[in-house]
Amino acid sequence: MLTPQPPPRQRRVLVVEDDETIARAVRHRLVAEGFEVLVANDGAGALATYARTEPDVVVLDRLLPGLDGLEVCRRMQAARPVPVLMLTALGEETDVLVGLGVGADDYITKPFSMRELVARIHALLRRVERAGLLARGDEVIRVGAVEINTAERRVFVHGVEAQLTRTEFDLLRRMAERPGQVFERERLLADIWGFSEAAATRTVDSHVRALRRKLGPEVVRTVHGVGYALART
Secondary structure (H helix, E strand, O other): OOOOOOOOOOOEEEEEOOOHHHHHHHHHHHHHOOOEEEEEOOHHHHHHHHHHHOOOEEEEEOOOOOOOHHHHHHHHHHHOOOOEEEEEOOOOHHHHHHHHHOOOOEEEEOOOOHHHHHHHHHHHHHHHHHHHHHOOOOOEEEEOOEEEEOOOOEEEEOOEEEOOOHHHHHHHHHHHOOOOOOEEHHHHHHHHHOOOOHHHHHHHHHHHHHHHHHHOOOOEEEEOOOEEEEOOO
8 A cells, every 4th residue: 555645845935025015916926836935024024034934945135124135145145055036126237246146046137027936936946956866976077177066066166166156056067067068048048947038048148247257257158149158178
């Protein structure tokens, strides 16, 4: 007789948004998608809720009263790493890179569609699950001066460790599987983010620029009009 399997654990999302209309709409949609949803309206409340509930993923507004989203993200990642999807009304690339630099895994610019938000959250959770499976191995990938320890999810350049976010690591590892091969932006979106929409390819561009800041400008090569490749040397 087969032993009945327990139902899968409901995924918990912490939404940090000071605009009550947006927070309510996001909560309503995520609950309908089967998530357990917690809401905080400021930075201090977000950190307290995070410490108490240990969510699986955080949807975090960039601009908050008191502690801003950058500081909240930094403190969360220092306490316990968690996938963070940052909401930003700031379209400048510098603002996006700063968010990625403090530990955000992905970002979405306001105004956004609920469909895209849900897709991004599911993609983040799939990456966490995939990372857990890959961590059972002990593969080390070396491409030029870059060394990628897939079991420990650590990256070294010329022997010096680089601190990458989860998304940056997954993007680098994907390109490292086939050094020198050109990956189209749409393909990287599908492989890493879990969807492929031409309008969202700027997300790939931003993460590549973040990788270059951390690993060196020569590590990822741009093939104009096509995509990116990991340089062999």
